[in-house]
Amino acid sequence: MTEPYFDLRGIGFAYEPDWPVLRDVSFSLEPHERVALTGENGAGKTTLLHIMIGLLKQQAGEVVAFGSNRRDEKDFWDVRTRAGLLFQDPDDQLFCPTVAEDVAFGPLNLGKGRAEAHEIVRDTLASLGLSGFEERITHKLSGGEKRLVTLATVLAMDPQVLLLDEPTNALDEKARDRLTQILASLPQAMVIVSHDRAFRDILKTREFNLQNGQAKRS
Amino acid sequence: MSHILEKATGDHDVEVGGVHSIDPRVRVIVMVAFAVVVVSLSKFTVLGVALVLALLIALSFHLPLARTARRVATMDAFIIFMLFMLPFTVPGEEMFRIGSLIASWEGLWQALEIAIKANAIILALLALVGSMEATTLGYALRRLCVPEKLVQLLFFTVRYIEVLGQEYQRLRSAMRARAFKQRNSLHTWRSVGYLLGMLLVRSLERSERILGAMKCRGYTGRLYALDTLSLRHADIVFAGASATTLMILLWMQYA
Numbered sequence: 263m264t265e266p267y268f269d270l271r272g273i274g275f276a277y278e279p280d281w282p283v284l285r286d287v288s289f290s291l292e293p294h295e296r297v298a299l300t301g302e303n304g305a306g307k308t309t310l311l312h313i314m315i316g317l318l319k320q321q322a323g324e325v326v327a328f329g330s331n332r333r334d335e336k337d338f339w340d341v342r343t344r345a346g347l348l349f350q351d352p353d354d355q356l357f358c359p360t361v362a363e364d365v366a367f368g369p370l371n372l373g374k375g376r377a378e379a380h381e382i383v384r385d386t387l388a389s390l391g392l393s394g395f396e397e398r399i400t401h402k403l404s405g406g407e408k409r410l411v412t413l414a415t416v417l418a419m420d421p422q423v424l425l426l427d428e429p430t431n432a433l434d435e436k437a438r439d440r441l442t443q444i445l446a447s448l449p450q451a452m453v454i455v456s457h458d459r460a461f462r463d464i465l466k467t468r469e470f471n472l473q474n475g476q477a478k479r480s
Numbered sequence: 481m482s483h484i485l486e487k488a489t490g491d492h493d494v495e496v497g498g499v500h501s502i503d504p505r506v507r508v509i510v511m512v513a514f515a516v517v518v519v520s521l522s523k524f525t526v527l528g529v530a531l532v533l534a535l536l537i538a539l540s541f542h543l544p545l546a547r548t549a550r551r552v553a554t555m556d557a558f559i560i561f562m563l564f565m566l567p568f569t570v571p572g573e574e575m576f577r578i579g580s581l582i583a584s585w586e587g588l589w590q591a592l593e594i595a596i597k598a599n600a601i602i603l604a605l606l607a608l609v610g611s612m613e614a615t616t617l618g619y620a621l622r623r624l625c626v627p628e629k630l631v632q633l634l635f636f637t638v639r640y641i642e643v644l645g646q647e648y649q650r651l652r653s654a655m656r657a658r659a660f661k662q663r664n665s666l667h668t669w670r671s672v673g674y675l676l677g678m679l680l681v682r683s684l685e686r687s688e689r690i691l692g693a694m695k696c697r698g699y700t701g702r703l704y705a706l707d708t709l710s711l712r713h714a715d716i717v718f719a720g721a722s723a724t725t726l727m728i729l730l731w732m733q734y735a
Contacts, residue, residue, distance in 0.1 A: 312653075315657055317653050317656060317657060339661065342656065342657055342659045343659045346657075346658070347657045349650075349654055353682075354650040354651060354653075354654050356678075357651050357654070357655070357674055357675050357678040358671075358674045358678075359674065359677070359678075363674070367658060367660070368658040368659060370667050371658060371659040371660050371661065372659060401678070401682075415658065416658070419658060419659065
């Protein structure tokens with residue numbers, strides 16, 4: 263039996279004590295699953311993704327990821343090498359001057375050498391149809407290009423899981439279709455947060471709904 | 481989102497009513513006068529009185545003890561090395577010696593004098609000026625004919641420092657999400673450099689967007705205050721009492 267990549271048990275989280283965003287959310291992600299996570303604005307979808315990789319610390323419950331219970335920053339470092347988060351706003355993610363440097367950032371954090379990192383950059387960009395983007399300035403890319411480059415920065419770390427936070431936000435139809443196609447061809451397990459029903463329907467293998475701080479299978 | 485708003489607005493100690501309703505201009509002027517007078521003092525008895533006065537002001541403004549102590553300690557940390565060095569660098573009667581280094585009594589007194597002055601002034605500053613909203617301070621400064629550019633710098637710093645802080649935090653999170661660990665390596669230093677550089681570029685672009693948005697609403701280089709300041713009886717009493725007290729301090733020193 264394969265164990266789930268993620269197993270969240272009874273997660274509770276509140277930004278303000280009187281207004282819990284998540285209360286008692288349990289959720290698991292099996293290999294090869296593409297789970298669409300839905301819910302209203304402020305339902306805690308982003309919060310849940312951030313808890314999964316330890317950027318936020320849950321106030322109740324446990325995060326079991328890749329077979330072990332994750333508690334501190336050190337545990338989560340390991341989780342982050344295996345689960346890549348695509349941030350809602352691509353600008354939050356791209357911080358290096360050039361595309362190549364930004365894509366190489368993750369592999370270098372994983373201890374890869376410069377030559378190997380360069381190779382990864384080239385291959386990853388090529389696989390997304392972004393060959394020749396290496397020396398482009400990150401903050402001068404168009405919205406669609408930024409989105410694909412952030413996907414490249416995450417894929418460059420060769421994760422087993424992709425956590426996608428509103429990946430189609432502010433993309434035009436063409437860029438959206440291209441992203442959908444690329445994601446559909448990827449082998450990774452995914453958690454997809456999106457308000458875009460058509461996009462979800464193409465990718466998802468099942469759907470999970472967050473409501474009043476609780477998860478409901480829908 | 482609400483936690484962000486709370487962070488942006490929740491962390492200050494502004495009070496209203498009582499001494500806190502004294503006109504901000506009067507408070508700024510009294511503060512400056514107090515600082516000038518205290519700096520000119522040199523008798524220890526008079527300095528002691530000034531320090532007690534500063535403490536009384538701080539008490540009457542209900543400064544929170546822990547935070548005030550922390551802020552005063554921060555300021556002290558800046559001058560502590562100078563205070564330790566002074567006895568050894570000022571020539572005079574020997575107090576003790578370490579090897580060939582001679583500590584003088586004169587140096588010790590000078591160090592003490594500076595310490596008392598600095599602490600008295602910072603206490604008064606925290607009470608008189610630190611307890612008002614930064615925007616109120618801005619309007620007060622403008623009324624006191626401080627250059628418009630400086631006042632606007634203050635306003636925008638207050639408004640956007642939190643936004644920048646959040647932008648920094650988001651980028652940091654994104655870096656951690658890609659397994660970034662801080663080490664003493666070239667990779668770390670380069671990445672932190674990129675982070676700061678990107679923050680600078682973003683800030684510059686953001687400031688241009690803000691300026692554009694302001695121009696769209698008719699901004700021509702001047703901000704207009706919503707509130708009107710007017711001197712009340714209590715303000716004049718406070719100013720008069722302060723002036724008298726400062727004169728007494730000067731009289732004690734020089735008479």
